[in-house]
Amino acid sequence: xxxxxxxxxxxxxGSLHLGGVRTAFYNWLFARQNKGTFVLRIExxxxxxxxxxxxxxxxxxxxxxxxxxxxxxxFQSERLGIYFDHLEKLRKAGHIYPAFDTQEELDEMxxxxxxxxxxxxxxxxxxKLTEAEIKQKMDAGEPFVWRFKVPDTEYTEIPELLMGEPxxxxxxxxxxxxxxxTRPGTNDNPGMPLYNFACVIDDALMDITHVIRGMEHLPxxxxxxxxxxxxxxxxxxxxxxxxxxxxxxxxxxxxxxxxPNFPVSILERRDLGYLPDATxxxxxxxxxxxxxxxxxxxxxxxxxxxxxxxxxxxxxxFDEQKYMFINGWHVKNRHDYELVETVTPxxxxxxxxxxxxxxxxxxxxxxxxxxxxxxxxxFPEALKFFFITPESYEExxxxxxxxxxxxxxxLETTVKMISALTDEEMNRATLDSKxxxxxxxxxxxxxxxxxxxxxxxxxxxxxxxLAEIIEVLGKDETVKRLENARAFIKTLPPLPVxxxxxx
RNA sequence: GUUCCCAUCGUCUAGUGGCCUAGGACAUCGGCCUCUCACGCCGGUAACACGGGUUCGACUCCCGUUGGGAACGCCA
Numbered sequence: 001x002x003x004x005x006x007x008x009x010x011x012x013x014g015s016l017h018l019g020g021v022r023t024a025f026y027n028w029l030f031a032r033q034n035k036g037t038f039v040l041r042i043e044x045x046x047x048x049x050x051x052x053x054x055x056x057x058x059x060x061x062x063x064x065x066x067x068x069x070x071x072x073x074x075f076q077s078e079r080l081g082i083y084f085d086h087l088e089k090l091r092k093a094g095h096i097y098p099a100f101d102t103q104e105e106l107d108e109m110x111x112x113x114x115x116x117x118x119x120x121x122x123x124x125x126x127x128k129l130t131e132a133e134i135k136q137k138m139d140a141g142e143p144f145v146w147r148f149k150v151p152d153t154e155y156t157e158i159p160e161l162l163m164g165e166p167x168x169x170x171x172x173x174x175x176x177x178x179x180x181x182t183r184p185g186t187n188d189n190p191g192m193p194l195y196n197f198a199c200v201i202d203d204a205l206m207d208i209t210h211v212i213r214g215m216e217h218l219p220x221x222x223x224x225x226x227x228x229x230x231x232x233x234x235x236x237x238x239x240x241x242x243x244x245x246x247x248x249x250x251x252x253x254x255x256x257x258x259x260p261n262f263p264v265s266i267l268e269r270r271d272l273g274y275l276p277d278a279t280x281x282x283x284x285x286x287x288x289x290x291x292x293x294x295x296x297x298x299x300x301x302x303x304x305x306x307x308x309x310x311x312x313x314x315x316x317x318f319d320e321q322k323y324m325f326i327n328g329w330h331v332k333n334r335h336d337y338e339l340v341e342t343v344t345p346x347x348x349x350x351x352x353x354x355x356x357x358x359x360x361x362x363x364x365x366x367x368x369x370x371x372x373x374x375x376x377x378x379f380p381e382a383l384k385f386f387f388i389t390p391e392s393y394e395e396x397x398x399x400x401x402x403x404x405x406x407x408x409x410x411l412e413t414t415v416k417m418i419s420a421l422t423d424e425e426m427n428r429a430t431l432d433s434k435x436x437x438x439x440x441x442x443x444x445x446x447x448x449x450x451x452x453x454x455x456x457x458x459x460x461x462x463x464x465x466l467a468e469i470i471e472v473l474g475k476d477e478t479v480k481r482l483e484n485a486r487a488f489i490k491t492l493p494p495l496p497v498x499x500x501x502x503x
Numbered sequence: 504g505u506u507c508c509c510a511u512c513g514u515c516u517a518g519u520g521g522c523c524u525a526g527g528a529c530a531u532c533g534g535c536c537u538c539u540c541a542c543g544c545c546g547g548u549a550a551c552a553c554g555g556g557u558u559c560g561a562c563u564c565c566c567g568u569u570g571g572g573a574a575c576g577c578c579a
Contacts, residue, residue, distance in 0.1 A: 450538025462540035
């Protein structure tokens with residue numbers, strides 16, 4: 001049994017998007033699981049659209065996701081000699097022929113085909129050219145492309161593992177048409193190889209055993225199989241994955257209702273605070289399911305359980321809410337110290353000064369908020385009150401808590417209690433019991449006291465627990481804020497009558 | 504239009520002829536927990552596209568209809 005070899009072969013014409021991540025991940029999984037080899041190849045034969053920046057972005061994305069490759073990255077632009085050698089081989093064997101048709105002529109042919117409700121396949125007019133005619137045109141420097149002569153055998157069989165009939169997929173050759181394998185060029189200045197050509201040569205030469213890619217490539221596959229055969233190479237197994245949709249449409253950044261809050265670019269997702277493990281977890285579930293129906297998985301658990309026969313054939317829809325939920329789960333299950341590292345850039349980006357807090361303080365903040373934040377980018381807002389002393393208070397909270405007649409007295413009592421604490425007592429557990437005892441003494445319900453203190457020290461009505469906050473905030477800052485709030489309450493105008501009326 | 508692919512709750516899915524009165528997850532709606540929020544826990548609503556076969560028996564197999572998707576590039 002030959003060793004499994006898979007590859008991910010993106011074109012560097014933009015950022016790696018979520019659909020590409022799925023393809024890359026499945027290839028990676030399949031290789032890793034079979035103790036095989038995973039190859040990264042950059043398909044940059046389209047000089048017009050390919051950019052170095054995109055290639056870098058793709059590599060960065062793969063690294064960020066942890067999808068490590070064993071060979072590559074190979075760049076097709078550096079392998080042109082190989083393709084031209086193969087072109088020569090095909091030419092000598094009579095598998096290809098030059099075509100001098102202009103773009104306009106081809107457009108016209110397609111228009112006619114459409115009008116006649118036919119599949120627009122090439123009519124082989126260039127095949128009628130005599131040797132002499134061809135030579136004359138070539139010598140004159142007329143640009144031409146190379147077309148592959150599709151054999152007249154009735155069917156081409158695709159070894160497809162997922163789609164269609166089990167293990168077999170037949171396409172009628174009459175529906176294929178002689179496809180172009182190079183861009184236009186002349187004898188002196190040959191045209192660049194095209195996808196269906198370069199891809200086959202590379203997959204063959206790189207000994208790829210399983211080609212796992214999106215369904216949109218299924219119609220290319222018979223052409224490629226024909227190419228393998230013409231070249232005398234072994235045809236690999238194909239696995240065509242269903243296309244990831246969004247609102248039942250192909251997910252794309254060219255989409256009309258594309259929402260920048262939900263980017264398709266994986267690097268943009270990263271900047272928004274999505275975690276690589278969560279991304280892989282969510283993406284894996286788009287078309288694959290765990291044998292025991294578990295859904296919250298680490299990459300390792302996915303690897304342990306992945307199998308091609310649990311792949312789904314129908315196009316899945318990309319569900320942002322589930323992605324967010326899964327991300328939240330992964331955030332929640334990260335160690336606080338890891339979170340400090342990944343969240344710190346987000347806090348700095350928000351302009352916060354972290355110097356007032358120790359590493360352990362920051363870890364405590366993570367512990368406080370990680371069950372609330374589904375995205376890393378939500379931490380700055382959630383943690384804002386630790387870095388910025390509140391200058392105003394939530395309107396709703398003021399009405400509900402600061403207008404309580406005992407509010408000032410409660411805050412005063414709290415100030416006294418906190419001030420009397422030793423440094424050793426400034427910990428969560430002690431603060432908890434001290435607060436409870438104070439509430440008991442006050443004889444007022446915690447449900448009233450708590451919100452008043454909360455609002456005073458954070459300016460908000462919804463936060464983590466009071467003891468945790470005070471512990472991290474420290475004695476001085478807490479007291480300062482409590483006094484601020486007392487001063488604020490004194491400036492409060494009498495409760496407007498209308499608020500009663502509107503209630 | 505042509506060729507190809509697909510079809511279970513709103514969404515992702517389990518299901519490979521009897522275990523299905525169709526299971527789980529997200530979302531949603533109730534409730535519990537609680538100093539708030541969140542987390543967590545408990546519970547509810549919600550699906551086999553339709554029509555024919557095959558079979559003792561069909562969500563599962565076959566055919567058709569309908570619906571959805573992809574490709575039809577001198578892009579990949």
